[in-house]
Every structure is written in C-alpha cells, then in structure tokens.
Amino acid sequence: MVNVPEIFGSKVFNDEAMRQRLPKDVYKALQKTIKEGRQLDLDMANVVAEAMKNWAIENGATHFTHWFQPMTGVTAEKHDSFISPVGDKVLMEFSGKELVKGEPDASSFPSGGLRATFEARGYTAWDPTSYAFIKGDTLCIPTAFCSYSGEALDKKTPLLRSMQALDKQAVRVLRLFGDTETKRVITTVGPEQEYFLIDEDVYRKRPDLLYTGRTLFGNKPPKGQELDDHYFGQIKPRVKEFMKDLDNELWKLGILAKTEHNEVAPAQHELAPIFTTTNIATDHNQLTMELMKTVAKKHHMHCLLHEKPFDGVNGSGKHNNWSLSTDTGKNLLEPGDTPSQNAQFLLFLTAVIEAVDRYQGLLRYSVASAGNDHRLGANEAPPAIISVYVGDELDNVIKSIIDGTDYTDKSKKMMSIGASVLPHIPQDTTDRNRTSPFAFTGNKFEFRSLGSNASIASPNIVLNTIVAEVLNEYADKLEKATDFDSALSDLVRRHLTDHKRIIFEGNGYSEDWVKEAENRGLRNLPSTVEATEAFIEPESIEVFTKNKVYTETEIRARYEISLENYYKQINIEAQTLSDMTKDEIIGAALRYEEFLANTINDMKSTGTGIPTRVEEKLLQQAADMVEVLYDRLQKLDADIAKEDDMNDVKELASYNRYTILPDMDSLREVIDELESRVPHELWPYPTYGELLYSVQ
Ligand code: ADP
Numbered sequence: 001m002v003n004v005p006e007i008f009g010s011k012v013f014n015d016e017a018m019r020q021r022l023p024k025d026v027y028k029a030l031q032k033t034i035k036e037g038r039q040l041d042l043d044m045a046n047v048v049a050e051a052m053k054n055w056a057i058e059n060g061a062t063h064f065t066h067w068f069q070p071m072t073g074v075t076a077e078k079h080d081s082f083i084s085p086v087g088d089k090v091l092m093e094f095s096g097k098e099l100v101k102g103e104p105d106a107s108s109f110p111s112g113g114l115r116a117t118f119e120a121r122g123y124t125a126w127d128p129t130s131y132a133f134i135k136g137d138t139l140c141i142p143t144a145f146c147s148y149s150g151e152a153l154d155k156k157t158p159l160l161r162s163m164q165a166l167d168k169q170a171v172r173v174l175r176l177f178g179d180t181e182t183k184r185v186i187t188t189v190g191p192e193q194e195y196f197l198i199d200e201d202v203y204r205k206r207p208d209l210l211y212t213g214r215t216l217f218g219n220k221p222p223k224g225q226e227l228d229d230h231y232f233g234q235i236k237p238r239v240k241e242f243m244k245d246l247d248n249e250l251w252k253l254g255i256l257a258k259t260e261h262n263e264v265a266p267a268q269h270e271l272a273p274i275f276t277t278t279n280i281a282t283d284h285n286q287l288t289m290e291l292m293k294t295v296a297k298k299h300h301m302h303c304l305l306h307e308k309p310f311d312g313v314n315g316s317g318k319h320n321n322w323s324l325s326t327d328t329g330k331n332l333l334e335p336g337d338t339p340s341q342n343a344q345f346l347l348f349l350t351a352v353i354e355a356v357d358r359y360q361g362l363l364r365y366s367v368a369s370a371g372n373d374h375r376l377g378a379n380e381a382p383p384a385i386i387s388v389y390v391g392d393e394l395d396n397v398i399k400s401i402i403d404g405t406d407y408t409d410k411s412k413k414m415m416s417i418g419a420s421v422l423p424h425i426p427q428d429t430t431d432r433n434r435t436s437p438f439a440f441t442g443n444k445f446e447f448r449s450l451g452s453n454a455s456i457a458s459p460n461i462v463l464n465t466i467v468a469e470v471l472n473e474y475a476d477k478l479e480k481a482t483d484f485d486s487a488l489s490d491l492v493r494r495h496l497t498d499h500k501r502i503i504f505e506g507n508g509y510s511e512d513w514v515k516e517a518e519n520r521g522l523r524n525l526p527s528t529v530e531a532t533e534a535f536i537e538p539e540s541i542e543v544f545t546k547n548k549v550y551t552e553t554e555i556r557a558r559y560e561i562s563l564e565n566y567y568k569q570i571n572i573e574a575q576t577l578s579d580m581t582k583d584e585i586i587g588a589a590l591r592y593e594e595f596l597a598n599t600i601n602d603m604k605s606t607g608t609g610i611p612t613r614v615e616e617k618l619l620q621q622a623a624d625m626v627e628v629l630y631d632r633l634q635k636l637d638a639d640i641a642k643e644d645d646m647n648d649v650k651e652l653a654s655y656n657r658y659t660i661l662p663d664m665d666s667l668r669e670v671i672d673e674l675e676s677r678v679p680h681e682l683w684p685y686p687t688y689g690e691l692l693y694s695v696q
C-alpha cells in the first residue's frame with residue numbers, strides 16, 4: 001500500500017523542501033523572487049543550487065537538466081552530470097550559474113528563421129515559479145528558452161508574459177471595485193486529458209502508429225462505441241494497474257491527478273487533475289503526457305495521444321478549464337453573494353465574451369494542428385466555429401441586461417447591475433452543453449477544442465492575452481468615469497449587445513449551426529491552413545505586441561513554424577502510407593488474387609460444376625482493385641514528388657491539405673475495401689478490432 005500523503009511531492013523541490021533546506025534569509029528572498037517574478041542574484045542562486053543538489057542526490061539523482069518546451073510540441077532536456085574532477089576523484093557540484101542559466105545548442109530546434117537573423121545560440125533561464133523535480137536519475141529545472149537577442153524560442157516565455165499582462169489589467173479592474181488587497185491575479189487551469197491504450201505487440205505491427213501516431217487505414221470494428229458501454233464503464237484490471245502506477249508517479253511529482261475514467265471509445269480513457277496556476281498546469285500536463293507513455297510501456301502497452309488515432313472512432317481532446325483567481329484565492333468568475341460582487345463578476349464575464357468574439361480566429365488558431373483538424377468540425381468535437389455557451393440562467397441575465405429589463409421582473413424596469421442580485425448560478429446542475437467549444441461551467445470557462453496531443457500553452461497564451469486586452473480597454477474607460485456605477489452598467493450593456501452574436505446555446509454539432517453562424521458573421525476556419533493565417537492578421541499582431549506577449553518578429557517566426565509542423569506531419573503520413581502500401585498491401589492484394597485464382601482452378605480441376613459466376617466476379621473485382629490501388633499509389637507518389645519544387649511554407653501547407661490529404665483518402669478507400677475482402681490470415685496488419693480490443 002502506498003501512503004499517498006507521504007509520496008505526494010516527494011520528488012519535487014517544493015516549498016516544504018526549500019523551507020527545510022535553505023537558510024531563512026535565502027528562503028525568504030527566494031519566496032519574494034517567486035512572488036514578484038524578479039531575478040535571483042548569483043550569491044543567492046549559489047546557496048539555492050547547493051541545497052537543491054544535495055536534496056537531489058539524496059533522492060537518487062546524478063544528473064541535472066534544464067527542462068524546457070521548445071516549439072516542437074514536446075519537452076526538451078540535455079543531461080549533465082553533477083561530477084566535477086578533483087585530482088583522481090570527482091565531486092558532485094552544481095552552481096548557481098548552472099541553476100539559473102543554461103546554454104543548450106539551439107540550432108536544431110524550430111525557430112522559424114529567428115536563428116538566421118539573430119544569434120545561433122539560445123539560452124535557458126530558470127522559472128522559479130515552477131518547482132524543480134526529479135525524473136529518473138535527473139534533477140529537472142523548469143526553464144524558459146530564449147535566443148540571445150531575447151526572442152522567445154519556447155512556449156513558457158510567452159505564457160508567463162501573457163499571465164503578467166492579465167495580472168496587470170485584472171488588478172486595475174479590481175481596484176475600481178474598491179479592492180485594495182489583491183496584489184496579483186493569476187489564471188488557473190485544470191486540463192482534462194484523453195488518451196488511448198493499446199497492447200504494445202499490436203502497436204509494433206503498425207508502422208503508421210509508430211511514425212505518425214495514427215492509423216492511416218482500417219475499417220471500423222463491428223463493435224464500436226454504439227453501445228455506449230465503455231463510457232464510465234468498469235475499468236479493466238490491466239488498465240486499472242496502469243492508472244494506479246501512473247497516479248503514483250504523478251503524485252510523486254506533485255501533480256494533482258484526481259479523476260481517471262473510461263471514455264467514449266473502446267480503449268479510450270481520461271485523466272483530470274485538480275486545477276492549478278496556468279504555467280504549472282502546463283508543465284504538469286507535459287509531464288503527465290510523458291509519464292502516460294513511459295508507464296504504459298512498463299505495462300506492455302502503448303499510450304496513443306494523437307487526436308484521431310482511428311477514423312470513425314471518437315477522437316481524443318483536452319478540456320482546458322480556465323479561470324481567474326486573486327492571490328488570496330478568490331475565483332473572479334464565481335458569481336458572488338452581494339450586488340457589488342455580482343457587478344464585478346458580470347464585468348469579467350463580459351470581458352471574456354467580448355474577447356472570444358473579437359479574437360475567434362486566434363482561439364481557433366491556438367488549437368490548430370494536423371492531428372486536431374481530424375476532430376474539429378467532425379461530429380464528435382466542438383466545431384471549427386468558436387462560440388460561447390453560458391447556460392440558461394446567465395443567458396437570461398444577459399438578455400435582460402441587453403434589453404434593459406430586470407430579468408426576474410418583466411415590467412421593463414431598468415436593471416442597474418451595480419444594485420441587482422444575480423440568481424444563484426448552480427455549478428454542475430447547469431445543463432452542460434457538450435457541443436460548445438467554449439462553455440461557462442459555473443465558475444470557470446471550459447475551452448473544449450484542444451487536441452489531446454498539444455501543449456496547453458498556446459490556447460492559454462491567447463486566452464490570457466485577449467482577456468487582458470479587453471480588461472485594459474474597460475479599465476481605461478472606467479478609470480475616467482465620474483459616476484462609476486452608471487458607467488459600469490452602460491459599459492456592460494453596450495459591450496454585451498455588441499458581442500452577443502458569439503453566444504450560442506444550441507447544438508454546435510448541427511448543420512444548421514454552420515449556416516446560422518455564417519449569418520451571424522462568425523468565422524469558420526476549417527483547417528490549420530486557414531486558422532494559421534488568423535495569427536498574422538493586423539488585429540492579432542496588435543493585441544500581442546501591445547500586451548508585450550509576442551514581438552512581431554516572434555509572431556512571424558511562430559507562423560512559419562506552425563505551417564512547417566503542419567505540412568511536415570502530413571508529409572510523413574503520406575510517405576508512411578505509400579511505404580506500407582508498397583511493403584505489404586500490394587503483396588496482400590496479389591496473394592488474395594492468387595488465392596481466388598487457385599481456388600477457382602482447384603474447383604475446375606475437381607469438376608464439381610463450380611465455380612459459378614460469383615467466384616469469377618470476385619476474382620475480377622480483386623483484379624480491378626489492384627489496378628485502382630496501383631493507380632492511386634502512383635498518383636500519391638507523383639504528388640509527393642512535386643513538393644520538391646516548392647519552397648513557400650504557405651504553399652506547402654495548402655498543397656498538403658488540399659492535394660496530399662485527398663490523395664491519401666482515396667488510396668485509403670481502396671485499402672479499406674481490400675481489408676474487408678482479403679482473408680484475415682492474408683492481411684498483413686492488425687485491424688481496428690485487434691488494436692482497440694487488444695487490452696483485455
Ligand atoms: P467535468 O468537466 O468533467 O464535469 P469538473 O467540473 O469537476 O469536471 O472539473 C473539471 C476540471 O476543471 C478539473 O480539472 C478541475 O480541477 C478544473 N477546475 C475546477 N475549478 C477550476 C478553476 N477555478 N480554474 C480552473 N480549473 C478549474
């Protein structure tokens with residue numbers, strides 16, 4: 001039996017470890033640095049590094065690394081051992097300089113051209129707000145990654161900047177409501193993570209899963225999710241063991257893993273942690289995904305984090321539960337008990353609604369990837385159109401504010417939000433609209449369009465920045481007002497009126513919504529190709545530069561990287577599909593033809609009166625399919641070859657989306673048909689059924 005409170009955070013150099021191991025003055029200074037986000041001076045850093053090293057060695061570490069999040073989507077680390085030679089012996093050393101700054105060779109990380117124009121090398125800098133931890137034999141120090149000229153080369157730096165921007169504006173707003181106590185406002189996130197588990201043996205037999213994370217062909221198994229018996233169903237013993245192990249590993253790292261359950265599709269599961277500060281939640285989510293993979297390996301399983309590993313089967317997403325909290329722990333999206341608290345809540349709510357409406361394109365961009373394109377807009381995940389769901393109660397409140405009527409009293413009394421009491425908005429009893437991409441769920445917003453595989457940094461950078469911008473504008477206006485209450489009422493009413501088109505309470509999966517959204521003037525950006533363009537529109541550049549989250553140079557670099565990642569992913573998929581077709585599928589199709597021909601010959605030679613026309617027809621169809629297979633493969637190969645002459649990322653992205661993907665789909669169509677016909681023992685790859693029901 002594990003003692004959970006005892007193991008929790010045991011591999012983290014957390015507040016308790018710091019308090020125990022650091023001299024009082026150093027501990028205090030470090031706390032101040034952490035709270036105020038300032039630089040640590042070198043003397044202090046030396047003391048912290050020494051204590052951290054001793055703690056790490058006692059806990060089995062021999063190496064250290066700056067752990068960072070380059071724009072590859074995964075985390076990066078470069079391990080250095082603590083050893084330092086003294087004569088014939090070694091000492092275990094770790095200096096303050098090594099703690100606060102590292103210099104990984106930046107040249108192989110994506111930089112979107114930043115390296116060409118600036119210094120080749122980059123550096124990493126400790127983010128003391130996220131605790132150091134031990135993974136295996138290595139002390140990992142969460143860091144930001146920048147170029148020498150200061151451009152962010154990672155996801156953490158802009159995330160921290162966006163949190164700062166929001167902090168500044170939210171505090172300004174709070175002051176207007178007479179709050180003099182709050183020193184900081186942070187954003188909090190609880191990301192619910194979906195994933196698939198399949199047996200390692202079947203996984204190894206599918207090069208498409210190995211190289212691309214998703215199956216490139218395969219027919220839906222006869223038993224899919226139609227019976228809905230998997231969702232919240234009993235967890236299989238092998239999966240249960242995995243979850244237990246995973247929880248233990250996560251808890252040791254101080255990650256608040258809370259809920260684990262089966263999801264909609266067979267072999268699909270979900271893990272939800274308790275929410276925490278956004279940058280820590282982001283680090284934790286990266287670690288969670290990494291641990292899911294390593295723990296699955298121990299159990300001879302493979303964890304698939306791809307957004308759409310199986311066509312026709314529910315895909316995997318991530319729900320980004322997001323809110324604002326004061327440093328004293330007050331949730332600013334919690335409707336309050338007093339009229340003034342309610343007015344404050346309504347102002348923040350209005351700001352989020354306006355931000356989402358004005359920057360729909362950016363939010364869509366923030367969740368765009370080759371993998372997630374297979375989910376968004378399909379009938380299982382929120383549509384590619386961004387809208388906000390607020391629930392019945394709030395919808396009525398908002399309508400009455402807009403109409404200038406009191407929502408309870410229909411007698412056209414003006415509703416002054418500074419003086420009216422909101423209805424109690426019950427959490428969890430609100431009708432949860434699962435089809436909405438951005439839903440208010442009682443005291444937080446749930447952004448549901450995220451793919452399972454991506455870092456949560458990007459959507460949170462956007463969310464924080466756009467809400468900061470709107471709050472900034474509100475504060476500018478309200479600070480100048482002579483009569484605060486009426487200025488506030490007026491502002492809320494006007495801005496809700498201007499942005500009400502983004503509120504949609506209906507079924508986001510329906511065809512009607514696509515049309516209605518268009519009538520309302522909402523954006524529909526179907527794929528990463530279009531969504532990425534939204535990132536470099538003038539309003540986008542303005543909102544990021546004004547709030548000091550990205551420089552224009554950083555935006556242009558990230559734009560390139562986004563399109564580059566996108567087309568490279570599809571290119572790898574196309575090559576893999578082509579290889580698998582040549583390696584095994586053509587052979588299987590020919591063996592099938594041969595099998596039919598031999599069977600017919602045998603029948604003829606035994607003179608039983610068969611074959612009939614049916615056998616001959618099957619043979620003819622098989623021969624036709626081989627021909628179609630060959631033609632479509634030729635077309636795919638020829639189209640892939642054309643990419644050699646293209647240089648522009650936008651052209652390459654669009655070409656992959658609108659030429660290569662359709663080529664792959666049409667090749668897949670005939671492969672799937674073959675799979676359904678070829679006798680099972682002649683089919684070279686595990687089927688969907690074998691993959692999805694591999695863990696029993
Ligand atoms: P579900 O959406 O599955 O019904 P819950 O509503 O219980 O589940 O919570 C889902 C996630 O939302 C959890 O990770 C939880 O920690 C997180 N969450 C709850 N409150 C907040 C908050 N104030 N800020 C951010 N995340 C939150």
Ligand code: MG
Pocket residue numbers: 192319446
């Ligand atoms: Mg949820």
